[in-house]
Amino acid sequence: MSEAAGVIHDIGYQRYSGPRLGRGYVFSSMYVHGLRTAFGLGRSAKAKIFPWFVVGVVFLTGTILAAVRAQIPDAGVTYTAFVDMMAWLVVFFVAVVAPELVSRDLRAGVLPLYFSRPLRRTDYAYAKLAALATAVWLLLGAPQVVMFLVAAFSADNMSQFWTEVGDVGPGLFYAALWAALFAGIGLLVASLTGKRAFAAGGIVAVFLMTTPIVGVMSVMPSQTMNELALLFSPSSLVFGVGMWLFGTADGDTDSIGPFGPLYLAVTIGVVAGCVALLQARYRKVASS
Amino acid sequence: MSDVTLSGVSRWYGNVVAVNDVTMTLGPGVTGLLGPNGAGKTTVLHMMAGFLAPSRGTVTIDGEPTWRNPSVYRRLGLVSEREAVHDFLTAKEFLLVSARLHRLPDPEAAAQRALELVEMTSAQDRRIGTYSKGMRQRTRVAAALVHDPQVLLLDEPFNGMDPRQRLHMMELLHRLGTAGRTILFSSHILEEVEQVSGTVQVIVAGRLAASGDYRAIRRLMSNRPHVFAIHSTDDRRLAVALMGQASVTGVEIERTGLTVRAGDYGSFTRALPKIALAEGIRVRQLLPSDESLESVFSYLVEA
Amino acid sequence: MTALSDLTVSVQPGIVGLVGANGAGKSTLIKILLGLLAPTSGRVRVLDLDPTVDAAAVRARVGYMPEHESLSPDLSAAEFVTHLGRVSGLPRTAARERASEALRHVGLYEERYRQIGGYSTGMKQRVKLAQALVHDPDLLLLDEPTNGLDPAGRDAMLALIHRIGNEFGISVVVCSHLLGEVERICDSLVAIDGGRLLRSDNISAMTTVTDVLAVEVSEGIDQLAARLDLLGLPSRRDGRLLLVPLEDDATYDRILSAVAELDLPLHRLDQRRHRVAELFATREVTHV
């Protein structure tokens, strides 16, 4: 037997000489963290309840619709119609998640820790926005994929399959429109206050307040005004764009008249405006 | 002259006992309230200030209970730990509001007097929102003093103050204490407590661990030898001479000097000068190493 | 408004204390060092980099511990510090390992998997320090690191900072209002007042001995003062202390024999030192 040997290993503080990654990596770290936060991952069980409840409801609806479509192909349940059905759930989802993403950071004073790191102020806002938009898109998109798979496997021939593909593509794009618009508005409202209850109330209020405008505008005796009515509330705005781009189940596009391009332009404008205001907001927060 | 009395006071939250059977009386003068984080200091202060009901026992100011009894605020001023003030007011406005709500006969004069006391007159017309932490703190102290209360309770009053503001606040508390006000303040910075007042109340884990002058408290800890650091012209010979003393329980020789442990404080401190003179050794430094409030406090917390 | 004017300081590695009146410009200075604010005029170099140009590079190598609460209450310390490590550019595994190491060095063990919301003040301060250390900075900026800590917690925090500065080889700048603390752990000190430099020097140079002896007896202080007067040693009373000018070495013996003859308990005999506090004791200094 050899002589017993012993070593004391150095477990004191060690310097780090590995790589320090750049802007893209830092951005993606923030983005991934935001996405995980949206679904309560890495957080307490309590933080998971609401997002996963919504996910559950959305998937349940998607599955039921998929079953209905398999049985009655002409039920008129399209991918875009599914998204429209989920409108209020998405509003609530954004109202709960957006404050978790940004109001919490404001309230807890975490921002100085971020801004004293290589992360840029603008990237902070972009990463949070991307995370929220992705979360909403996944929420609306994943059930569509389920619906698509059910339809694809029950397809009788290739042409039916390709029709499905042609349908789900616009559906996912339509979901992305919803995601961008709702994430933009929700995050902007939430970034204004550190109190999550106010932020959530504010987001719901935006949708609540704007809905009656659409109602009043659509009973106006001017056809042009009726056709423009849907511009005045976020949910009806996206609905209008979808109607123009993909038509509705019953082929009725009368309610927006010839203003389809305007609807798309306003949607893009609102998203861009939200992003610009969000940037301005964080420039102000960081310098104060 | 007013007294604050706690008798048999406990406070619990569910099964968590924050304050456990505390009995104390505060008289005129400045008293420091000490204790580790979570020991129950703030709970005690809040009960004294009538912001919390004792679960058991009574808290009184001059015999009047403080809970559900707003009239005690005629005699009581409170500076709580949270530094919230109405940001949108100026200090002057804030003080005027305080004076009016106290129904003082001449609110203007009272507000002015309080602002002068904390030396805030130069900034009194600026919005409080623009103040530094120390200025806010002084404004809050002024508001607590506007009705010239007999009792002043302060929770961490030095928090956030810069060195000059600390010095000034210490002077102010000292002055008020000498003028016969009953003042209790909590603090973690023991050097400062030591400078303002020698009288302390020490709370450890919800219990009142010691009260009184901290030097007297130290003397009462007879099981702990008193430690002195000595530096002299001939440390080694002095060590030998000291070993002969019955009051000395241990001597260590180090490169920087001697560390002496004395069991009997009185006889050692009387004997040391005589021994040194007799041996012809010049003592250049004698320092009590564990007489500071800091060491008294740590002994109490450990015990 | 000028927060800082005409400040010229160069700081050597080691532990530097930064002290100054409230509103003296400390936070402005920190923001300039982190590249979050550009100086109106003048030049700044941090770690041989210019923060106005290479802000991200500077921030990748600087650790910042803010004064105020700045932690996400809903995350565990391990999760939070790992995330911030990644935002500083550390690859995923390195971030995880170094977060665990940093938390160990600040003295957090099993607790690191619990949510930060339930932590005590002392534990939160430790997490704040750990997040500043996670990316192995070359310079640490600590703003009031002992804020809210009880005496035992302060001792532990100061010992840790001392170790970081001396064993880890990281330069440390400590902002503090507690001059006793600064004397205890700092090698040098920069004092600013009203945005201007008050003094910048080594601590040892600011705490030199004076030619005054402090004498304390547990009883009979008046008797001793009278006796010293008779012996031709005029003394001044300062609280419980008698201050006696130190003329030559014989002064020691004369004091000792006075005490011995009166049979008084001698509590303290010590040559007085200058204190950093003297910088601020004078009220003449004008400040804005």
Added chain:
Amino acid sequence: MVPQTIAWITARGLFGRRRFLLLIPLPLLVVGLAVLSRAFGVAPENWAQPVLVGLGLAVVLPVIALIVGTGVLGSEIDDGTIVHILTKPLPRWQIVLPKLVVATAVTTVTVSISLYVAGVLAHSVRLGLGLALAGLVGSLAYSALFLALSLVTRRPVLLGLVYVLVWEGLLGNFVSGTRVLSIQQYVLTIADKVAPTGLLQSKVSLPVAIIMSAVFAVGFTLLAIDRLRSFSVAGETS
């Protein structure tokens, strides 16, 4: 002098916060929609219900009352400034009443003016006055409720939203029993009985509306006073 001082500082606090800006767009929306409908000659039967009831009485009134009612006391508790007012030798009703008066006044002014204008445009001055009076009663009842809510829970805004949106908004439409405890229904009834136009549909009787409004206002005020008397500041912060 004490009530004026409390009222003054409460009002300053209310208007000093940015949250106050939220009060402006809502009434403007009501008036704007009414003006628009009138300008284009839409029949009142088509727009009165969504604008006056759907937006005005069911959303603008409770939401503004919520913002203001929690703003006069809840936000002071939230940020800790309440301590300054509580450490004064004042009976607690002297603190609660001025705050309630300020909250009611601000809400009434903001809501009733816009409701009056919209009511006049929809039908007649009488409907306008009826709506304005209903707004006043509603402001008082809601303010008392939200003021008391600020003292019994740490999350008054959330609970208030739940009351307004879920209890009054959702359940009120489906479960008729909840209407007896719904301020929205009292307000609707009062407006309808003062100006019976057929544009509004009241679902509870006038005596019920009047008595229950009074019960809400007085009951919650008394509750608030009692809660403030035993106001506890959370214990150890660290």
